Amino acid sequence: MREVSFGQYYPSHSFVHKMDARVKILAVIAYIVAVFLVKPFYFLGFSACLAFVIIATAVAKIPFLKVLKSMKAIIFFIVLSAVLQLFFNSQGTPLWENGFITDAGLYNAIFIVLRITLIVLGASLLTLTTSPVEIADGIESLLYPLKFIKFPVHEFALIMSIALRFIPTLLDETDRIIKAQKARGADFESGNIFKRAKALIPVLIPLLISSFRRADELADAMDARCYSGSKNRTKYKKMKFSYRDLIGVIFTAGLIVGVVMLNGVLGVVV
Amino acid sequence: MPILKAENVSFSYDKKTEVLKDVSLEVKRGEYIAIIGHNGSGKSTLARLFNALIVPDFGKVYIDGLDTSIKDNQFKIRENVGVVFQNPDNQLVASIVVDDVAFGPENLGLSREEIGNRIDFALKAVGMESFRKASPERLSGGQKQRIAIAGVLALKPQILVLDESTSMLDPEGRREVLNVVKKLNKENGVTVIAITHYMEEVVDADRVIVVNDGEVAMSGTPEEIFKQKQTLKSYGLELPLASYIAEKLREKGVDIPQTILTEKQLSEALCKLKQKS
Numbered sequence: 001m002r003e004v005s006f007g008q009y010y011p012s013h014s015f016v017h018k019m020d021a022r023v024k025i026l027a028v029i030a031y032i033v034a035v036f037l038v039k040p041f042y043f044l045g046f047s048a049c050l051a052f053v054i055i056a057t058a059v060a061k062i063p064f065l066k067v068l069k070s071m072k073a074i075i076f077f078i079v080l081s082a083v084l085q086l087f088f089n090s091q092g093t094p095l096w097e098n099g100f101i102t103d104a105g106l107y108n109a110i111f112i113v114l115r116i117t118l119i120v121l122g123a124s125l126l127t128l129t130t131s132p133v134e135i136a137d138g139i140e141s142l143l144y145p146l147k148f149i150k151f152p153v154h155e156f157a158l159i160m161s162i163a164l165r166f167i168p169t170l171l172d173e174t175d176r177i178i179k180a181q182k183a184r185g186a187d188f189e190s191g192n193i194f195k196r197a198k199a200l201i202p203v204l205i206p207l208l209i210s211s212f213r214r215a216d217e218l219a220d221a222m223d224a225r226c227y228s229g230s231k232n233r234t235k236y237k238k239m240k241f242s243y244r245d246l247i248g249v250i251f252t253a254g255l256i257v258g259v260v261m262l263n264g265v266l267g268v269v270v
Numbered sequence: 271m272p273i274l275k276a277e278n279v280s281f282s283y284d285k286k287t288e289v290l291k292d293v294s295l296e297v298k299r300g301e302y303i304a305i306i307g308h309n310g311s312g313k314s315t316l317a318r319l320f321n322a323l324i325v326p327d328f329g330k331v332y333i334d335g336l337d338t339s340i341k342d343n344q345f346k347i348r349e350n351v352g353v354v355f356q357n358p359d360n361q362l363v364a365s366i367v368v369d370d371v372a373f374g375p376e377n378l379g380l381s382r383e384e385i386g387n388r389i390d391f392a393l394k395a396v397g398m399e400s401f402r403k404a405s406p407e408r409l410s411g412g413q414k415q416r417i418a419i420a421g422v423l424a425l426k427p428q429i430l431v432l433d434e435s436t437s438m439l440d441p442e443g444r445r446e447v448l449n450v451v452k453k454l455n456k457e458n459g460v461t462v463i464a465i466t467h468y469m470e471e472v473v474d475a476d477r478v479i480v481v482n483d484g485e486v487a488m489s490g491t492p493e494e495i496f497k498q499k500q501t502l503k504s505y506g507l508e509l510p511l512a513s514y515i516a517e518k519l520r521e522k523g524v525d526i527p528q529t530i531l532t533e534k535q536l537s538e539a540l541c542k543l544k545q546k547s
Contacts, residue, residue: 133365158363165365168407217360221418224321224353225374226345226425232379236372236386 021138070124154230307481352422358414412443
């Protein structure tokens with residue numbers, strides 16, 4: 001049960017781990033933009049993105065297998081989109097006589113697979129090198145300007161970090177309730193999908209009730225510790241922009257420039 | 271001036287059944303008070319009244335002279351009265367120990383430097399300074415509860431209220447927490463109000479208050495309280511184990527003093543008996 005726990009953080013003291021979470025979040029967004037910038041069939045642009053991910057993974061000292069493993073969850077999605085492209089693309093010329101697979105369909109399929117794969121690889125690099133708490137803090141800091149349009153940034157961040165804090169607690173609780181219901185003769189393993197989904201109701205209801213109780217107690221505990229919203233509140237943690245982040249920014253900017261150049265200047269269809 | 275004073279306090283959650291009826295009590299600075307009572311006696315409601323989470327329907331509660339029913343006082347009162355609740359899991363807000371302990375001082379709006387000092391102080395006071403970067407979910411119940419105490423101590427309260435804070439812990443965890451609390455009382459002069467139904471936790475208190483059906487039924491030193499076995503029994507309370515054994519021995523005709531409360535006292539008394547014979 002524990003493994004599903006949010007963001008498979010891979011602790012280490014590497015260059016990338018020590019980077020500012022805000023920079024990493026922005027870099028991943030920039031990277032995803034770069035992947036989308038690659039014009040259809042300009043596959044050299046993809047190799048630039050792939051090189052970016054590989055270098056970043058190496059610098060982060062994360063085993064490549066760990067990064068690849070993050071693909072497991074979406075492999076079905078990738079195959080599905082590839083198949084859809086292959087069989088339902090009516091443009092282009094058929095690859096063989098009377099065949100319904102066209103060259104454009106094949107190109108599109110390869111293109112989509114590469115695009116999704118690269119995006120997932122890059123995004124998983126963020127969760128592998130940045131703890132959920134750091135990500136939450138980073139998002140809070142990045143959203144800070146929204147304060148001026150009255151967006152409750154502090155509350156949003158607090159909700160996020162409390163949610164993260166309670167994921168393992170609630171997973172434990174779910175586990176306990178499942179065991180308790182099994183001990184009372186509940187059957188979660190047999191029957192079709194609807195039957196199994198129905199069997200989960202006696203798990204979800206106690207879980208829901210206890211979550212409300214927990215929320216109530218947590219609110220009391222927060223009140224007791226002088227919580228009164230964001231006004232007059234200070235922050236202990238401070239995020240620092242270091243030389244590492246500058247290098248990261250330059251590296252990411254390099255990627256974007258590279259992709260744009262490969263799109264236009266060296267526009268070769270490989 | 272008593273640091274905490276309740277004057278004729280009555281309270282009900284549903285405006286029908288009164289949980290507390292005309293309760294008056296005073297706590298002196300630096301005292302270690304134990305409040306005992308069976309389930310539903312209203313003792314936990316007291317804890318919530320003490321730091322203005324709820325306000326009495328009738329009567330007043332004063333913390334260091336400040337009336338809890340006045341809204342402007344409540345922030346100051348909560349800074350002054352730290353409450354540690356029953357379930358450690360439901361009190362921690364952050365997934366890293368330091369961040370959780372920082373939560374209180376952050377709410378006070380202190381400078382980063384001062385927050386740092388307070389975190390160091392609080393973690394040291396509960397003996398958890400080597401767990402700064404740990405995640406609470408990997409800690410034992412006793413350790414989690416010590417972090418919860420540290421989170422409250424970081425506010426530098428003068429009064430520490432423990433609302434059945436040991437009831438979900440194993441004996442080991444309970445001992446850890448009690449040792450920390452006793453140390454805070456002795457060395458840092460923190461006034462402690464321990465609400466509990468474990469009689470073993472009561473014997474070290476300076477004063478014991480017995481709550482029954484929303485009223486203060488008895489008040490006195492542990493010796494005075496535990497002498498009145500029959501009255502205690504009628505309130506649904508038991509004797510500490512050592513007193514109970516001594517009591518049973520006395521019934522069998524063994525010459526053992528009435529004042530025994532702790533295991534240590536019991537073993538000393540028994541050793542003395544053996545030497546005599």
